[in-house]
Amino acid sequence: MSLLTMIVKMSEGLGKTCAIFFLTLLFSLPLGMIVALLRMSKSKIVSTLTRAVITVLRGTPLMLQLLAVTYGPYYLFGAGVARNKLIPVVIAFAINYAAYFAEIYRGGIESIPVGQYEAAEVLGYTKFQTFMRIILPQVIKRIMPSITNEVVTLVKDTSMAFTVSYQEMFTIGKQIANSQTSFLPFVVAGVFYYLFNAVVDYVMGRIEKRLDYYR
Amino acid sequence: MKKICVMLLCAAMLLCLCACGAPKTDAAAERTSFVMGIDPEYPPFSYLGDDGKYTGFDVEVCQAVCDALGWKLEIFAVNWDEKLVQLDSMECDCIWSGMTILDSMKEAGYVISAPYYDSTQVLVVKADSGYTSSADLAGKVVAVQLGTSGEALLGGDLAELAASFDSVLTCDSFLKCFTELEGGAVDAVFVDLPVAAKYAAEHDVTIIDENLGAEQYGIAFRSGDSELCAQVEAAVKNLVESGKYAEIAAKSEYADIVNNLIFLSNSFQKETDRKRQKICRFLSYCRPSCLNRKMKSENWNL
Numbered sequence: 001m002s003l004l005t006m007i008v009k010m011s012e013g014l015g016k017t018c019a020i021f022f023l024t025l026l027f028s029l030p031l032g033m034i035v036a037l038l039r040m041s042k043s044k045i046v047s048t049l050t051r052a053v054i055t056v057l058r059g060t061p062l063m064l065q066l067l068a069v070t071y072g073p074y075y076l077f078g079a080g081v082a083r084n085k086l087i088p089v090v091i092a093f094a095i096n097y098a099a100y101f102a103e104i105y106r107g108g109i110e111s112i113p114v115g116q117y118e119a120a121e122v123l124g125y126t127k128f129q130t131f132m133r134i135i136l137p138q139v140i141k142r143i144m145p146s147i148t149n150e151v152v153t154l155v156k157d158t159s160m161a162f163t164v165s166y167q168e169m170f171t172i173g174k175q176i177a178n179s180q181t182s183f184l185p186f187v188v189a190g191v192f193y194y195l196f197n198a199v200v201d202y203v204m205g206r207i208e209k210r211l212d213y214y215r
Numbered sequence: 216m217k218k219i220c221v222m223l224l225c226a227a228m229l230l231c232l233c234a235c236g237a238p239k240t241d242a243a244a245e246r247t248s249f250v251m252g253i254d255p256e257y258p259p260f261s262y263l264g265d266d267g268k269y270t271g272f273d274v275e276v277c278q279a280v281c282d283a284l285g286w287k288l289e290i291f292a293v294n295w296d297e298k299l300v301q302l303d304s305m306e307c308d309c310i311w312s313g314m315t316i317l318d319s320m321k322e323a324g325y326v327i328s329a330p331y332y333d334s335t336q337v338l339v340v341k342a343d344s345g346y347t348s349s350a351d352l353a354g355k356v357v358a359v360q361l362g363t364s365g366e367a368l369l370g371g372d373l374a375e376l377a378a379s380f381d382s383v384l385t386c387d388s389f390l391k392c393f394t395e396l397e398g399g400a401v402d403a404v405f406v407d408l409p410v411a412a413k414y415a416a417e418h419d420v421t422i423i424d425e426n427l428g429a430e431q432y433g434i435a436f437r438s439g440d441s442e443l444c445a446q447v448e449a450a451v452k453n454l455v456e457s458g459k460y461a462e463i464a465a466k467s468e469y470a471d472i473v474n475n476l477i478f479l480s481n482s483f484q485k486e487t488d489r490k491r492q493k494i495c496r497f498l499s500y501c502r503p504s505c506l507n508r509k510m511k512s513e514n515w516n517l
Contacts, residue, residue: 081398
């Protein structure tokens, strides 16, 4: 198999890798915000419960969570295994990443001085307005580097979908490596991931610059 | 300045290559231990026994070989789809775990022992699915373990059959393939017969009575280790002659594979017909070719 066929075959899997990546971001970014707000809830029960869930999600391997979401229903309730693996994969990824994003959001929100809330109150802002107009814009600016970190990790973590037999790019690379007894597909996979992340890095850099309107 | 830099870099790379090549010659000089690379999820050839130690037919034979040669046996569980890379990187001295001999391995320079087992590839379906031949599976999803000969076959000799399927799903272990089958995500699993027989004996699945590819198992060594290969082969031959090999094979755990062990096939034919038929009867529910043979020998008609 020539290098070109290898690259073509693996690019086919790249679409599925992208599907995991974009769908995970689409669901986990808002979900993370909800979890962060629950985590900072004034109700002790809600915040403790959310904290426990976050601990579990951050404290167990993503690979295990993938297996649990995909095969758990079958082993526990005898339900079928999903034919379209993208669904369990995205669910597992979104839940896992939401836990990380939640803690990043919380760090950002808690870094805003209390004085700003008081000032907003004096100026007659409602709680919702304070959060949306004053707090959130500052939070987003502050957490961008941490978010970029997670997004870059997500690109590489997509390869873990292989454990539940989702045929993404790295899985196809492994298949080729096997049938050809060659190490080359792994090099190609490495280049693909690097290029993907170079794009992510560039885009996130641009967003960060756009947000930097006070400098 | 630039040129000097490039030259220095080249020299450094060469040094690295030399360093990589060096230990190979030392290791062969005096062997005291032997690291066997196995797939820990490949019963009955190699698997994690009830006592938490690796066992299986191949492991027991290798243990006997090491005992005879005075080596200390170490077992290394490889990642099956990376097995040859792990062999090359000296993590183990051989791959000996129901491994199908592939031409691509020989082409890549690996030293492969004489085959010791005749195997076939079969399709496993759910017992209530009603599929009876590979043709019934047109447009269906079939699972196969990554790095196995089944995967190689579907990409090569059986590419036509593979094209008739809706898609081929690769899993990283047989257990996952079978979980996908029982969970309804795939319609069939393409797998080596011994593994299929063992799983079918314990679960509600059936093996399609169709032999889809004959193959042989062998032991793989690194290129240049032909001496080691010859040593192991000779030791196995001694075990066969002394009867130790047959003794291991006679254990009840290996009843599914005993009929296909190449080294025993000659001595087996000499044994009484009754014993052979008994094994045939035991295997007939899982082994198509054996059933065929029995049907022919007794003039059965369906």
